[in-house]
Amino acid sequence: MGTFRGVLEVNNVWVRYSGSGKPAIRGVTFAVKTHGLVLITGPNGAGKTTLLETCLGLLKPFKGYVRLLGVDTRSWTFTRIRRLCSYVPQDFMKPPHESFTVRQVIAMGLAPSKYPFEPISSNELWMVEEASKLLGIEDLLDKPIGKLSGGQQQRVFIARALVRRPKFLFLDEPFSSIDRESRGWLAKLLRWYVDSAKALALVVSHDVSPLNGLADAIIELRDGVLSRVRCFRECLSSPT
Incomplete structure (x- = not known):
């Protein structure tokens, strides 16, 4: 090596x-x-x-x-x-019809540390909320990602990148x-x-x-x- x-x-x-x-x-x-x-x-x-x-x-x-x-x-x-590793690409924008909520998108950042179809635990839900607070988007957690502005979406994807530290x-x-x-x-x-x-x-x-x-x-x-x-x-x- x-x-x-x-x-x-x-x-x-x-x-x-x-x-x-x-x-x-x-x-x-x-x-x-x-x-x-x-x-x-x-x-x-x-x-x-x-x-x-x-x-x-x-x-x-x-x-x-x-x-x-x-x-x-x-x-x-x-x-x-x-x-x-976590990665936020340059072409992060989601179209207006994208229905995943901000909460769901941030939770996707936990996927590499989970088994397929494994449910999200209460501790992981807390991690999602903490990541949203870190980026100042806690009030957007239940909104569809496609309805957000470009700047808001960028914050969401940075939160998704940081959620599992x-x-x-x-x-x-x-x-x-x-x-x-x-x-x-x-x-x-x-x-x-x-x-x-x-x-x-x-x-x-x-x-x-x-x-x-x-x-x-x-x-x-x-x-x-x-x-x-x-x-x-x-x-x-x-x-x-």
Whole structure:
């Protein structure tokens, strides 16, 4: 398995989408040694979402490797590691006819830790309510998700990601539909969560301002390559 260098290792990673000649990311290398809040930024088309989904194991590199807790994301054993992860994609919006309630959507975040068709316990219902309070949406619990605004839906899916207190949090543009006044509040919430749960959060955002002074490291991509890395705390390095 090689030398373990941290909770997340990205080593000379190249990823190409099917049918595309040019790799979406090329030669990306870094390692996160401990829990923290890491921002991935860059212009449109830089490869931010590709890198995030590769770190989560949704995309497989054709060259190099990604390891989470020392386990290669291409390994069948990685399914056990993924249970420690929560992901909020960029395309989270549900159509107006979607009838699941906010309570039901947040409860879906508990699924990786449950058996199929296992009923939700009273303690898990409490966890759902606590997650809703954390995001300020407790008054929306019985409303259909499709009837909510974009910003409200985004809060719901972040609550779903946090409900089981994951050790790894992957967020793709979590500020995109949140009003400007609330972005700083959400960034501080993510900082609090990372510290209290000793978790690692990888956050993709083209807007760095909400996380200014809160991120432990900023990874900048440009045209699929790592263009700049800024570390503000001893949490990130490049493996040798």
